[in-house]
Amino acid sequence: xxxxxxxxxxxxxxxxxxxxxxxxxxxxxxxxxxxxxxxxxxxxxxxxxxxxxxxxxxxxxxxxxxxxxxxxxxxxxxxxxxxxxxxxxxxxxxxxxxxxxxxxxxxxxxxxxxxxxxxxxxxxxxxxxxxxxxxxxxxxxxxxxxxxxxxxxxxxxxxxxxxxxxxxxxxxxxxxxxxxxxxxxxxxxxxxxxxxxxxxxxxxxxxxxxxxxxxxxxxxxxxxxxxxxxxxxxxxxxxxxxxxxxxxxxxxxxxxxxxxxxxxxxxxxxxxxxxxxxxxxxxxxxxxxxxxxxxxxxxxxxxxxxxxxxxxxxxxxxxxxxxxxxxxxxxxxxxxxxxxxxxxxxxxxxxxxxxxxxxxxxxxxxxxxxxxxxxxxxxxxxxxxxxxxxxxxxxxx
Numbered sequence: 001x002x003x004x005x006x007x008x009x010x011x012x013x014x015x016x017x018x019x020x021x022x023x024x025x026x027x028x029x030x031x032x033x034x035x036x037x038x039x040x041x042x043x044x045x046x047x048x049x050x051x052x053x054x055x056x057x058x059x060x061x062x063x064x065x066x067x068x069x070x071x072x073x074x075x076x077x078x079x080x081x082x083x084x085x086x087x088x089x090x091x092x093x094x095x096x097x098x099x100x101x102x103x104x105x106x107x108x109x110x111x112x113x114x115x116x117x118x119x120x121x122x123x124x125x126x127x128x129x130x131x132x133x134x135x136x137x138x139x140x141x142x143x144x145x146x147x148x149x150x151x152x153x154x155x156x157x158x159x160x161x162x163x164x165x166x167x168x169x170x171x172x173x174x175x176x177x178x179x180x181x182x183x184x185x186x187x188x189x190x191x192x193x194x195x196x197x198x199x200x201x202x203x204x205x206x207x208x209x210x211x212x213x214x215x216x217x218x219x220x221x222x223x224x225x226x227x228x229x230x231x232x233x234x235x236x237x238x239x240x241x242x243x244x245x246x247x248x249x250x251x252x253x254x255x256x257x258x259x260x261x262x263x264x265x266x267x268x269x270x271x272x273x274x275x276x277x278x279x280x281x282x283x284x285x286x287x288x289x290x291x292x293x294x295x296x297x298x299x300x301x302x303x304x305x306x307x308x309x310x311x312x313x314x315x316x317x318x319x320x321x322x323x324x325x326x327x328x329x330x331x332x333x334x335x336x337x338x339x340x341x342x343x344x345x346x347x348x349x350x351x352x353x354x355x356x357x358x359x360x361x362x363x364x365x366x367x368x369x370x371x372x373x374x375x376x377x378x379x380x381x382x383x384x385x386x387x388x389x390x391x392x393x394x395x396x397x
Contacts, residue, residue, distance in 0.1 A: 041297065044300060044303035058318050068317075072313050073196065074196055075312075077196075078198070080205075082099050082100075082254060082280045083283045083284055087213075087296055088249050089246050090291060091290075091293055093293030098277065100161070100273035102164055103276055104165060104272040104274075106130075107168075108168040111127070111267070111268025112268075127259070135251040135253075135258060136255060138254075144244060147239075147243040147244050177267060179266045188263030198264060202260075224237060261273070279308065282304070283301055283308055285304070287302070287304035311329070
């Protein structure tokens with residue numbers, strides 16, 4: 001523990017490279033350009049380009065048509081916004097399985113008769129604020145239960161998934177609620193210079209997420225907490241409070257995504273966002289974010305979303321079944337995780353389960369609110385302790 005702590009606290013006030021750039025070099029294996037964030041993102045760009053070439057070869061002009069490209073971007077926009085919030089949570093060492101249910105709950109609450117009547121009397125922005133507030137409050141509940149209730153993030157968000165989806169069904173009475181505010185629909189269904197409004201919203205959220213993660217103290221603290229929560233606590237970071245903020249941010253992005261799906265489908269429904277949690281986690285993992293926390297990029301997440309959305313579009317244009325698409329997604333996810341392990345450790349080292357005592361420099365507290373049910377960190381409410389493949393960060397404050 002002392003070795004890890006000394007490294008982190010000793011540079012608390014200094015400016016250091018981003019943790020995702022330094023982790024591979026410290027481990028000796030997997031060093032070089034491809035092990036860094038730029039190399040990983042370049043690999044994703046190449047993969048997306050190959051996928052586009054396959055689409056053009058197999059579907060011809062149907063794939064290359066500008067309308068099809070805009071369709072891909074529209075489909076990517078909603079899950080992309082959710083994935084940005086998920087990126088922060090996973091980098092911070094947590095996990096959020098409730099995002100799909102929060103999208104459904106936010107959309108239902110924002111399209112109730114009372115909310116829509118208030119929007120008619122005041123302004124359609126009431127519907128937007130309602131969805132964002134509902135998502136943020138649900139995220140706050142997640143964060144408080146995980147950070148201060150010391151419940152594993154997997155269990156807490158799984159419970160929220162069930163509760164939020166059930167509450168959405170109760171509010172909507174298992175019926176689809178139609179959005180009747182024409183001003184709301186015309187605004188979000190429009191475009192700017194030919195670019196759909198939903199795509200612009202996705203771009204703005206992605207840019208804001210990139211700035212928050214890479215250019216602010218909040219982002220540096222997120223890397224620090226995900227890399228080693230105990231060392232972050234000793235460096236002066238309030239780990240529990242920061243954990244709560246991460247889940248509130250995830251809920252906020254779910255609220256924004258709910259507004260977007262309301263505009264795209266003109267409905268609010270308890271079935272919205274089904275399996276979004278799996279799609280978001282898959283996109284984040286494909287984008288290079290470590291599931292154990294401490295490393296990740298917003299750019300990688302955006303590319304991961306585009307890869308999965310384009311893959312689905314290619315399958316659809318070639319009349320391939322959704323089952324085949326699911327198999328392809330599973331293979332891609334496994335390949336991406338194995339590649340992450342290769343770049344992070346320099347080899348595919350598989351350890352026997354339950355073998356031996358924890359490694360030096362790692363604190364283990366049963367039931368701590370990490371992404372797993374047991375293990376993690378000694379910091380109360382910390383999402384994770386020192387973990388293989390994750391980097392420590394020197395927090396900016």
